[in-house]
Amino acid sequence: MSAILQVQNLVKNYGDFKAVKGVSFSIEEGEIFSLLGPNGAGKTTTISILSTLYMPTSGDTTIGGHSITKDPMGVRGIIGVVPQDLALYEDLTARENLIFWGQMYNLSGKSLTTRVDEVLEQIGLTDKAKDRVKTYSGGMKRRVNIGVGLLHKPRLLFMDEPTVGIDPQSRRAILDTVKDLNNQGMTLLYTTHYMEEAEELSHRVGIIDHGEMIAIGTQKELTQQVGEAETLILHIGENDDSEALAKTLKDIQGVQQATAVDHEVSVVCDEAEDVLAAVVTKANDRGIKIRSIDIREPNLEAVFLHLTGRALRD
Amino acid sequence: MLKTFLIGIKDVRLAFRDRAALILMLAAPFVLTIGLGLVTGRFSSNTSSGISDIPVIIVNLDNDQLGNALADVFNSTDLADLLEPTTGSDSEAARKSIDEDKAAAVVIIPEGFTISIIPQQSDFANGNVVAADPVKIEVYANPSRSTGAGIVKAIVDEFLNRVEEGRISDTTSIEQLMFSGRITPQQALAAGSAASLDNQTASPASTLAVKINSSTANGDAVKFDALAYIAPAMALMFLMYTVSYGGRSILAERAQGTLPRLLVSPTNTAQILGGKVFGIFLTGTAQMLILIGASSLFFQLKWGDPLGVIVLVLAAVFGATGWGMVITAIARTSAQVANIGMSITLIFGIMGGSFINLEQMPSFVQMFSKITPNAWALDGFTTLGLGGTLTDLSAPILALVSMGSILFLVSVALFGKKNLVQK
Incomplete structure (x- = not known):
């Protein structure tokens, strides 16, 4: 396996506040890597930098050979992002949302239509595709939110705490979707503050606290640290x-x-x-x-x- | 470019699915138009235009048949409500009154105006029955009272059109009779003088029908309708709401997470911002065209030259969009945009003449009105309502396009200093 993502000494400061303090890690192609840490640990800031939303104060990251600082557009073409908060147009239907976001990822014509149908099937909303998103339950909205990130079949998918605030059934469905995607060959960076999710999903885990990566490894390697x-x-x-x-x-x-x-x-x-x-x-x-x-x-x-x-x- | 278009179309779709926005974008201006139409008597037998007592100075240096006829038109009882004419004898003094904003326009009828139009005995004797080019009547307009000045100019233009039509038809007929030998040059002279007099000094009543009217291309008389002022005034006022609503959507997208999501897609910032601006422009244009269509359909309102209307709508929306972008660039939250936008809607509505004709406002309000798209666009719509065409709209269109361009550059500079994703 080769590294699809390599983070090198990533730093992000907001004035005097140091949100990310020299984080380094890598993710191998085909693995699920979890960033585990409590709220405010720096998980979302880190994923926002890696997805090119924020520029780092210092340090760099390469994703699929593209630098996030020098070639952000190259990075954006190969990553998918599922943000923590819902990022959908609630007055559009699920299908209209998927079509719009697919177009933003350069899909068009028949390939767009086909892909939208596939994703609707994958997230189990084919029957509700013509309903406006604002009429959906929280769990259904989460599924559309994930579906948008899958449209262009990204090589690396960032999922930022996708199970926060949803019912156990929807949570179970999302965890199963993550595993399915990985089984299909997709690489995932998954952030969570739920230990159980990290344990269930991850090939490797990075534990982050106060903007620092304090431990990294497989679950077995990490638990050995406490004997x-x-x-x-x-x-x-x-x-x-x-x-x-x-x-x-x-x-x-x-x-x-x-x-x-x-x-x-x-x-x-x-x-x-x-x-x-x-x-x-x-x-x-x-x-x-x-x-x-x-x-x-x-x-x-x-x-x-x-x-x-x-x-x-x- | 394609993504810019797609983002714009998406925003139009979202705007027209927002019931609250639809009420303010379409229902409110329509209802207000009906209300003000009722107040002005537009829907009753009273056909008052809502514009009255336009101060105009007549300087008749001709003091001959045609000059006197034109002066009589301005002093006729049929135009007494519309015009407030005074007579002057000094051209320079009259112009100075305009410069001092004491009147909407001065009409200077030059010496020899009648003689230059009615054929003289020597012309018929020489066989040259077509008179020399007539000397020109000058309408010295007050730029700060463009509506009133436009009406005065329309009256003069119509008078001259009638004179010119009569002059050509009469001289052609008499010339044909003379050259065919059916009448002598002396008889031609007598007939020419009589015909000219008959045509040019027709009773004021026969020309009054066109005084506050203009003519369509096929010559039909069209009355200036009160709604031709009220409907665009209301539409323009709520256009300001629409552009602020569009601007608000940029900040709303930031808050709801769709803007950050767009920014991590393979779509650059220029495409996104361009798409948002395009969306505001499209929404505003759709709003204006729907209101124009609805008022034409339900009120039989004639907006004037269709090409002029379309170009003016595009220019007005462009100018207003510039304001929407500046408001968005200044504000920090969508709630701030909403508050500022509603304030601007009302202030620009009042300053721009949506409620009270600008000519009845103090001069400083008239001066400040020039920063509003409402004033310029309303000026243009009034011109079209009076029978003007696209060629008469150069000033408002140029002003609106310049306004939009400058404000867009200002907003780009302001946006450049802000972090688009910072909440």
């Missing part, structure tokens, strides 16, 4: 102080990290069984009722916690 550590997820009552509990649990021998998010406390430890009793005792001592406990094998959440001391959803 054999396991994670206890404690679900506690709505009125209990999760922050205080997390602080207390850090004192237990064998606990590496403990963080609180909403009514959950994540505890990274060497062996779950060894610390479980002490965790429950400490909670009881503070008068906190534990409703349930999950024990998880090493995962990307634990990696992020291990690297940053914070949960992904912080």
Whole structure:
């Protein structure tokens, strides 16, 4: 496999604020690469630079041999973009939207018509193609939003958090679409703050936080960074102080990290069984009722916690 | 170029699917036109043009049959509501009054005007029955009262047309009779003088029918209709809304994410901005043509020379589009464009003469009205309503095209300093 995308020391500053701090990575042809990080980590800024929407402050990237700074039009011809927010004309029908965007990607005539029909079939909206987009459900709009990015059969597709704010059924359909596209040979750069999506979809994952790429590799390579550590997820009552509990649990021998998010406390430890009793005792001592406990094998959440001391959803 | 066209067509489609926009683009000007038409009595037996008391100075240096006839026309009772004539004897003083904005126009009938038209005894005696070229009547117009001046000029032109028609037909007939030997030169002289007098000094009533009228190409008299002023005035006012609506769509596309999406497609910034401008232009043109068509159909309104109407519409929309682009370039959000656009719509409507004829406005308003497309276009539509043609529209068309070009360059400069994708 050869690299279709090579990012070299990418920097983006907005005045004094450094949104992207020297990010470097590459994506091989045919793989799904996920950028995983919490909100505000710099994922969307990075993807906006790579898709030529913003110019980097410094650094460069080549996509299919075209530089994003020197040959942005060359880049635009081979990439597809599915933005995080819907970017459609709601007063046009799905078909009219697809035809317009296809024309913007230099499709015309019979090839445009054929391709629009194929994409409508692919996103399952052939029957609703003549309805205006504003009459669609959120999930249907998301599918049209994705369809626009597929029209010109891009070699590399950027998908920026495509499952934010949609129902589980639509989310499942989108994840299946991503896998189908990859099986057809398309390379994808997928950004998300959902660890489960990155784990399910990705050949490799880059973990980004505060504009920096803090880890990169396959899921196995990344989880090895936290050794054999396991994670206890404690679900506690709505009125209990999760922050205080997390602080207390850090004192237990064998606990590496403990963080609180909403009514959950994540505890990274060497062996779950060894610390479980002490965790429950400490909670009881503070008068906190534990409703349930999950024990998880090493995962990307634990990696992020291990690297940053914070949960992904912080 | 193709993408520019496609983006423009897409914007027209979106504009005409927006019910709220349609109400302001089409329904509002149409309803207001009906309302103002009712107020002016257009839909009743009262056929007032809505234009009245045009101050005009008559300087009759001829003091002969034709000069007096023309002066009588301006002083006739039939034109009493339309005109407010005064008589002068000094050409220079009259011109100075115009320069001081005291009247819409001065009509100077030169000395010897009658003699230059009515054949003289020596002409018939020499067999030269066609008189020398007539000396010319001067209409010294006030540029800030172009509508009133246009009406005065139309009256003079019509008078001269009648004189010229009569002169040619009479002299031709008498000449044929004389050369065929049926009448003597002395009889020809008598007949010529009588015929000339009959034609040129016909009662004011016979010429009044054309005074506030103009003629179509086939010679039919067409009355100046109040709606010929009101309908374009309303259409032009809401044209300003349409161009601001179009400008707003640029910022709306930025907010809804379609502009960034366009910018990451293989479409360059010039094509995108060009397409947006083209869309505004097409939407404005469609709006104007629909209103013109509807008023022609429902009110039997005659807008005048079709070619002139089309060219004037294109020029007016171009000038207005320039304003729409500048507003968009200045504003930061689509809500700001909407607010500024609605304000400009009303201010330009008032300053441009959509509600009150500019000639009844203070001079400083008349001066500032020149920055509005409304004033120039309305001037052009009035000219067409009075029977003018494309050749009479050079001033408004040139002004509107210049306005649009300058404002477009200004907006490009302003856009150049802004980040199109920055929210």
